[in-house]
Amino acid sequence: GDSVTQMEGPVTLSEEACLTINCTYTATGYPSLFWYVQYPGEGLQLLLKATKADDKGSNKGFEATYRKETTSFHLEKGSVQVSDSAVYFCALTSNTGNQFYFGTGTSLTVIP
Amino acid sequence: DAGITQSPRHKVTETGTPVTLRCHQTENHRYMYWYRQDPGHGLRLIHYSYGVKDTDKGEVSDGYSVSRSKTEDFLLTLESATSSQTSVYFCAISEAHGTGGSTDTQYFGPGTRLTVL
Numbered sequence: 001g002d003s004v005t006q007m008e009g010p011v012t013l014s015e016e017a018c019l020t021i022n023c024t025y026t027a028t029g030y031p032s033l034f035w036y037v038q039y040p041g042e043g044l045q046l047l048l049k050a051t052k053a054d055d056k057g058s059n060k061g062f063e064a065t066y067r068k069e070t071t072s073f074h075l076e077k078g079s080v081q082v083s084d085s086a087v088y089f090c091a092l093t094s095n096t097g098n099q100f101y102f103g104t105g106t107s108l109t110v111i112p
Numbered sequence: 113d114a115g116i117t118q119s120p121r122h123k124v125t126e127t128g129t130p131v132t133l134r135c136h137q138t139e140n141h142r143y144m145y146w147y148r149q150d151p152g153h154g155l156r157l158i159h160y161s162y163g164v165k166d167t168d169k170g171e172v173s174d175g176y177s178v179s180r181s182k183t184e185d186f187l188l189t190l191e192s193a194t195s196s197q198t199s200v201y202f203c204a205i206s207e208a209h210g211t212g213g214s215t216d217t218q219y220f221g222p223g224t225r226l227t228v229l
Contacts, residue, residue: 032216043202043220044155089154093209093216099170100145100204100218104154 002027006090006103013080013110021075021106023064023090031092033057033066033073038087038105047075047088080110115139116221118203124227131190133224135203137183143206144186145170145218146178148199155202161186162209193228200225 007022025031032051036044048057053068062077075088090103115138125131135144145160147170157170159178167178175197177189190197201224208215 034217036220043222044204046217046219049217099157099160100216102155104152 002031002092002094002099002101004090004092004101004103006088007106009087009105010107010109013108015082015110015112016079017110019075019077019080019084019108021088021090021108023073023075023103025071025073025090025092025101027071027092027094029094031094033064034091034093035062035064035073035075036089036091036102038089040086044089080108082110082112084108085110116203116205116219118201118221118224120224121222122225124229125193126229127194128192131193131226131228133188133201133203133226135186135188135221137186137205139205139219140183141205141207141219142183143209144180145204145206146176146186146188147202147204148172148197149202149223150199158188158201160209193226195228198226198228 003026005024034049035047037047038044048059050057050066053066056065064073064075087105087107089105093100117136119134146158147155149155156172158172158176159170161167161180179187203221204218206218
């Protein structure tokens with residue numbers, strides 16, 4: 001079945017460091033891929049998405065490229081800020097399934 | 113931001129009591145979902161709805177029931193709450209489902225923190 005595996009956390013970085021959170025997926029059809037962010041005490045917010053192979057999603061300095069050959073959708077940011085501290089979820093939905101599949105989340109803490 | 117509200121936002125109840133959580137949307141989206149979020153498990157789908165009076169089970173549906181009598185409202189009921197149902201519950205909505213396209217994007221409510229003593 002469809003599934004998402006993402007990098008275990010927690011991750012702690014200094015401000016202005018580079019960030020990569022790994023996400024790989026398994027899907028039987030043609031999935032759309034998503035990154036969601038959850039700030040403390042809040043619901044999940046869509047961060048970025050890509051709906052087909054080689055698409056790059058981007059938002060707020062974050063980027064992720066849909067790599068079909070490696071079944072990956074890694075989240076990257078060149079210079080993190082304290083305000084990026086949150087939990088990040090990779091997710092997919094497929095045209096052959098009836099669910100939205102989430103990874104277990106990666107907690108990021110950015111220290112000044 | 114998508115217009116999704118959840119009520120109550122916090123609830124403490126006792127084992128064996130019934131509990132109903134409400135999700136309300138103003139986006140007129142067809143699909144609505146209930147998830148629970150627990151440490152180490154990420155989000156797990158409880159039930160979802162694909163239209164008024166049309167619902168289906170998710171991964172962790174045991175002990176939960178749902179109803180959708182209007183497009184805008186999706187209710188989650190714990191008939192007899194247990195301590196294992198202590199969790200944070202999120203409602204989500206989407207325009208479409210299973211297309212593999214951008215209209216599958218889910219938008220989330222702020223969550224309800226439920227504690228069952």
